[in-house]
Amino acid sequence: MISNSERQRSMRRVAAPGLLLVxxxxxxxxxxxxxxxLYHLETGGRALETALVRVFPDRLAPEQVVDGKKLDAxxxxxxxxxxxxxxxxxxxxxxxxxxxxxxLPEAAxxxxxxxxxxxxxxxxxxxxxxxxxxxxxxxxxxxxxYEAGYIGSRQMPLAANYMKLAEAHVGQGGGDIxxxxxxxxxxxDPGNLYALYRLxxxxxxxxxxxxxxxYEEQLxxxxxxxxxxxxxFRMADYLGQAMAxxxxxxxxxxxxxxxxxxxxxxxxxxxxPGLMTERVLQTxxxxxxxxxxxxxxxxxxxxxxxxxxQ
Numbered sequence: 072m073i074s075n076s077e078r079q080r081s082m083r084r085v086a087a088p089g090l091l092l093v094x095x096x097x098x099x100x101x102x103x104x105x106x107x108x109l110y111h112l113e114t115g116g117r118a119l120e121t122a123l124v125r126v127f128p129d130r131l132a133p134e135q136v137v138d139g140k141k142l143d144a145x146x147x148x149x150x151x152x153x154x155x156x157x158x159x160x161x162x163x164x165x166x167x168x169x170x171x172x173x174x175l176p177e178a179a180x181x182x183x184x185x186x187x188x189x190x191x192x193x194x195x196x197x198x199x200x201x202x203x204x205x206x207x208x209x210x211x212x213x214x215x216x217y218e219a220g221y222i223g224s225r226q227m228p229l230a231a232n233y234m235k236l237a238e239a240h241v242g243q244g245g246g247d248i249x250x251x252x253x254x255x256x257x258x259x260d261p262g263n264l265y266a267l268y269r270l271x272x273x274x275x276x277x278x279x280x281x282x283x284x285x286y287e288e289q290l291x292x293x294x295x296x297x298x299x300x301x302x303x304f305r306m307a308d309y310l311g312q313a314m315a316x317x318x319x320x321x322x323x324x325x326x327x328x329x330x331x332x333x334x335x336x337x338x339x340x341x342x343x344p345g346l347m348t349e350r351v352l353q354t355x356x357x358x359x360x361x362x363x364x365x366x367x368x369x370x371x372x373x374x375x376x377x378x379x380x381q
Contacts, residue, residue: 167182211236
């Protein structure tokens with residue numbers, strides 16, 4: 072006869088494979104969504120790398136679409152990744168890239184807000200949220216997000232938003248607030264020519280001649296970094312406005328302006344910097360549309376870029 076102990080051992084041997092199968096199935100059901108999410112994330116990410124070309128390497132911004140079909144396929148995979156795992160932060164970050172490049176900043180904002188609900192303390196997500204607010208033109212929200220993300224590489228868009236808010240406060244009669252915002256812009260972008268120029272103007276308008284003279288002296292003896300072409304269209308506009316204003320207010324000689332423009336054309340003619348140099352020249356030519364020296368430098372820029380600019 073079979074003893075009770077032998078019978079129990081036999082039952083355990085029979086039950087063990089079944090238990091392992093149940094555990095394996097349960098593990099598969101639990102891991103399955105994550106595995107599928109990872110697959111779609113990897114596939115979608117690879118599609119984006121061939122579908123998009125970054126314009127600004129240091130921030131989240133609309134990108135050049137070089138393959139629309141691959142972009143659509145990548146977006147579909149990333150959307151599937153989020154369906155399988157709604158907490159997939161990386162998939163949502165990549166979807167924000169897609170939506171910004173498709174001209175859908177509100178959709179990009181929704182993805183980053185969902186990612187922040189998963190990782191609210193992540194500074195990179197805060198910076199990218201600031202980038203989307205920047206694209207939407209929401210200056211106060213962009214500043215708050217950049218500051219919450221400890222600024223990182225976002226000094227340029229942060230300064231641009233400080234200056235945008237400063238100009239808005241000037242229009243509303245808030246000179247003191249504008250001064251504080253221009254100072255913040257200088258802290259984010261040291262040597263910013265427009266912020267220095269507007270601070271000199273505002274202090275002069277408020278009767279603070281001593282402080283105005285201090286800024287005017289800095290503008291006369293500007294540092295090279297103050298006239299380096301910024302990789303931001305708004306900042307290029309501001310730079311051109313400041314350069315024109317300095318000549319009109321006789322803080323710069325006309326030859327100083329021409330020397331600076333020559334330096335910019337020689338050093339910043341190719342790629343995205345070339346587009347920004349063109350914007351500076353356009354801003355100057357709006358003031359002096361028939362200036363032969365500025366027109367000559369624009370022609371030189373066109374020659375260096377290898378084609379005509381509009």
